[in-house]
Amino acid sequence: xxxxxxxxxxxxxxxxxxxxxxxxxxxxxxxxxxxxxxxxxxxxxxxxxxxxxxxxxxxxxxxxxxxxxxxxxxxxxxxxxxxxxxxxxxxxxxxxxxxxxxxxxxxxxxxxxxxxxxxxxxxxxxxxxxxxxxxxxxxxxxxxxxxxxxxxxxxxxxxxxxxxxxxxxxxxxxxxxxxxxxxxxxxxxxxxxxxxxxxxxxxxxxxxxxxxxxxxxxxxxxxxxxxxxx
Amino acid sequence: xxxxxxxxxxxxxxxxxxxxxxxxxxxxxxxxxxxxxxxxxxxxxxxxxxxxxxxxxxxxxxxxxxxxxxxxxxxxxxxxxxxxxxxxxxxxxxxxxxxxxxxxxxxxxxxxxxxxxxxxxxxxxxxxxxxxxxxxxxxxxxxxxxxxxxxxxxxxxxxxxxxxxxxxxxxxxxxxxxxxxxxxxxxxxxxxxxxxxxxxxxxxxxxxxxxxxxxxxxxxxxxxxxxxxxxxxxxxxxxxxxxxxxxxxxxxxxxxxxxxxxxxxxxxxxxxxxxxxxxxxxxxxxxxxxxxxxxxxxxxxxxxx
Numbered sequence: 001x002x003x004x005x006x007x008x009x010x011x012x013x014x015x016x017x018x019x020x021x022x023x024x025x026x027x028x029x030x031x032x033x034x035x036x037x038x039x040x041x042x043x044x045x046x047x048x049x050x051x052x053x054x055x056x057x058x059x060x061x062x063x064x065x066x067x068x069x070x071x072x073x074x075x076x077x078x079x080x081x082x083x084x085x086x087x088x089x090x091x092x093x094x095x096x097x098x099x100x101x102x103x104x105x106x107x108x109x110x111x112x113x114x115x116x117x118x119x120x121x122x123x124x125x126x127x128x129x130x131x132x133x134x135x136x137x138x139x140x141x142x143x144x145x146x147x148x149x150x151x152x153x154x155x156x157x158x159x160x161x162x163x164x165x166x167x168x169x170x171x172x173x174x175x176x177x178x179x180x181x182x183x184x185x186x187x188x189x190x191x192x193x194x195x196x197x198x199x200x201x202x203x204x205x206x207x208x209x210x211x212x213x214x215x216x217x218x219x220x221x222x223x224x225x226x227x228x229x230x
Numbered sequence: 231x232x233x234x235x236x237x238x239x240x241x242x243x244x245x246x247x248x249x250x251x252x253x254x255x256x257x258x259x260x261x262x263x264x265x266x267x268x269x270x271x272x273x274x275x276x277x278x279x280x281x282x283x284x285x286x287x288x289x290x291x292x293x294x295x296x297x298x299x300x301x302x303x304x305x306x307x308x309x310x311x312x313x314x315x316x317x318x319x320x321x322x323x324x325x326x327x328x329x330x331x332x333x334x335x336x337x338x339x340x341x342x343x344x345x346x347x348x349x350x351x352x353x354x355x356x357x358x359x360x361x362x363x364x365x366x367x368x369x370x371x372x373x374x375x376x377x378x379x380x381x382x383x384x385x386x387x388x389x390x391x392x393x394x395x396x397x398x399x400x401x402x403x404x405x406x407x408x409x410x411x412x413x414x415x416x417x418x419x420x421x422x423x424x425x426x427x428x429x430x431x432x433x434x435x436x437x438x439x440x441x442x443x444x445x446x447x448x449x450x451x452x453x454x455x456x457x458x459x460x461x462x463x464x465x466x467x468x469x470x471x472x473x474x475x476x477x478x479x480x481x482x483x484x485x486x487x488x489x490x491x492x493x494x495x496x497x498x499x500x501x502x503x504x505x506x507x508x509x510x511x512x513x514x515x516x517x518x519x520x521x522x523x524x525x526x527x528x529x530x531x532x533x534x535x
Contacts, residue, residue, distance in 0.1 A: 051439065078441035089436050106442045110235045154440075 001027040001189060002048055002158070007057035009043050017043045019213040020057070025191065027157070030184040033193040035210035041193040044210065045160050048191065050077045079107060082151030084161035088143050090135040096122065096146055097131040103154040121153040122146075125179055141172030148179055158189040165194065240449040244457060247426075247450075255458070258422050262462025265415050266509050267469040269408040270501065274474060276400040278494045279393075292371060293384040294355040298326075300379045305353050308377060312355060317370045321357040329354065352381060412512060419458060419516030423451050427524040434528055444525055451521045452514055459513025463506035470505075471496055 002025040009018040017040045025031050033041050046052040047059050050066050059066040061077060069077060090099055100121055104114040122128045125145035127138075135143055144164060151159060161180065165173035184190045209216040248255045294312075296305065305323070312321045329351045359370050367385060374383045427434065434447050474494045485492035 049439075072443070075438075075441040075443045075446075078439065081441075083439055089432070089439070091433050091436060093433075102437065103440045105236075105239055106437060106440050106446060108232045108236060110239060 001025055001029075001062060003058075003060040004047070005058045005060070007047065007054045007059055009040070009047060009052065010055045016055075016213050018047070018054075018210075021210075021213075021215045022057075023208060023215060025189065027189055028184075028187050030181070030190045030205050031192070031208060032205055033191065033208045033210065034195070037195055039210040040213045041195075041210055042162055044208075045162050045191065045193055048158075049081045049083055049160050050074055079103075079154065080157055082154070082156035082159045084144075084147050084151045084159070084164050086163040086166045088135075088147040090143060090147060090150075092134065092136050095132050095134050096127060096138075096149075099135060099146060100150045100153050103150060107154050109154070117153055117155075118149075121149040124152070124182075125149045139172075141168050141175060144168060144172070144176055145179070148176070152183065152188075156188070158191065159183055161190070161192045163193055163195065236446075237449070240453050243450050244453045247454070248457065254422075255461075258419070258458050259461040259465055261418055262415060262458060262509055262513070263465025263469055265411045265418075266463060266466035266505055267473070269404055269411060270466060270470050270505055271473060272400070272404045272407060273501070274470070274494055274498070276397060276404060278492070279400075280397050281495075282492050291385075292357040292359065292367070292374065294321075294357060294374055294380060295382045295384065296353040296355075296379055297381045298352050300353060304379045308355070308379060311377060312357065315370075315373075317360055317366065317373075319358045319360045321355050324354050324356065326351045326353050412508075415509075415512045416516045416519070419455055419513050420520040422458070423455055423517045423520040424524065426454065427451065427520065431524075431528070434524070438528065447525060448518070448521045451517045455513035455515075455517025456510050457513070459510035460506060462513070463509030466505050466509065467502050 002023075004021050004023045007018055007021045008016055010016045021040075021044070033044055035041050043052065047054055047066070048061070050061065050069070053059075053067050062080065064077065066077070091102070097118055100118045101114055104110065104117060109117070119128060119131070122131055125148050127142060127145055127149060130138065130142070130146075135146060138146060148161075148164070151161075159180070164180070165176050168176065180190050180192060294308075296308070305325075309321075309323060312318055326349055330349045333351065357374075359367055371383050371385050374380060437447055474496050478493050478496070482493050
């Protein structure tokens with residue numbers, strides 16, 4: 001599904017953010033990307049989501065080489081992903097319903113079909129009763145849930161979340177994680193970046209640990225605990 | 231169907247945005263309207279004037295005076311020659327006898343004329359040319375001059391020439407004013423759209439991240455530009471009509487002094503359509519340039535982060 005081969009990413013005027021990263025994520029997996037801030041988590045996610053292109057190496061998404069993709073094909077590649085950002089990137093000039101319908105319009109879905117899917121997505125994150133509310137009136141957790149609704153409304157096969165619980169207190173964070181697990185249960189590939197490797201949810205899942213731009217050996221959370229204890 | 235929906239959505243979005251920014255939208259349309267109506271007004275005046283001169287040139291006559299000793303046979307030959315000339319619409323012979331009688335009849339009281347005992351007048355042809363162009367008239371005049379037996383060709387084309395040159399100048403002025411104003415309009419509309427893009431930068435960025443194509447992002451802005459242009463064009467026409475109506479009162483007063491019924495023509499459907507069409511096109515182009523620049527800069531921003 002997603003395959004990195006010797007991927008290096010360097011921004012102009014900086015050191016390598018990612019160095020020789022090779023990894024493989026299968027369809028339907030739930031993967032956490034951990035590491036200290038500045039370790040390259042966001043960059044890794046951006047490479048996966050075709051927002052960035054690698055400086056060297058190959059990124060294959062669904063067997064397509066991102067670097068060789070034509071600029072006009074990139075938008076269509078991006079539609080495979082549902083993106084959730086730490087800062088939500090909600091649009092504050094429109095209500096919840098209109099925020100969530102945007103990806104459907106981009107995908108050319110409109111009318112009653114679109115409305116139905118928007119309400120279904122809002123329902124999944126428990127915000128159906130707030131469809132007319134403006135995002136600014138929502139709490140931080142609700143805003144994050146709204147962002148999730150927007151990411152999943154076009155039924156992407158891959159969900160990518162960058163620090164989705166970063167600014168939230170424990171209760172909200174647990175809510176959000178439960179939602180991600182629910183999507184994982186129905187077969188969606190979920191990739192979550194978090195700086196909090198000891199989160200309970202991270203424990204049972206596969207972890208890609210980044211340190212100074214390099215990928216540390218893959219392990220599950222339980223192994224990681226054992227490592228820490230020994 | 232999908233395609234239709236997509237455009238409907240874009241139009242609805244644009245109209246909603248314009249409704250929520252009524253004042254600034256109106257300002258933009260007003261700027262376009264004023265800028266468009268200046269060259270249009272110029273055009274209407276020059277157009278009306280050149281119609282007037284065409285009308286006057288139709289009445290221009292070339293007078294062909296023959297030598298005094300021309301025989302009636304030679305007059306008939308010249309008559310036949312003129313009839314064959316393609317450039318001549320019609321010609322009329324006034325013999326020296328007719329002219330003499332007319333002169334005497336006109337000046338009964340003038341004893342000086344009556345004291346002449348010999349007819350001093352030559353035979354003359356009065357010719358109307360087919361073309362009213364000063365240059366064509368000039369060539370015709372020269373060819374007539376060459377006919378044997380012709381004493382003098384009189385044709386007062388100087389004023390027609392001057393007016394025609396002045397009108398040519400006026401047309402050039404229109405061209406330059408229009409060009410300059412078009413550039414100004416492109417900048418104004420482009421800048422407006424750029425401002426709007428700045429306020430919607432988040433939306434554009436989020437849409438790009440979600441896989442919106444450039445044309446998806448561009449379309450609403452293009453519609454906005456076209457709408458500004460259309461409304462601005464309408465305003466230009468309204469301004470123009472009111473200015474012309476105000477002026478026409480004075481213009482008809484002046485032209486009645488010259489016993490003419492000259493007025494500026496108000497309703498010219500072709501001109502109206504042209505104004506609206508050009509305004510809409512300028513709106514579209516201005517938006518296109520602004521959006522293309524913004525999309526490129528946002529893409530760059532994403533890549534350098």
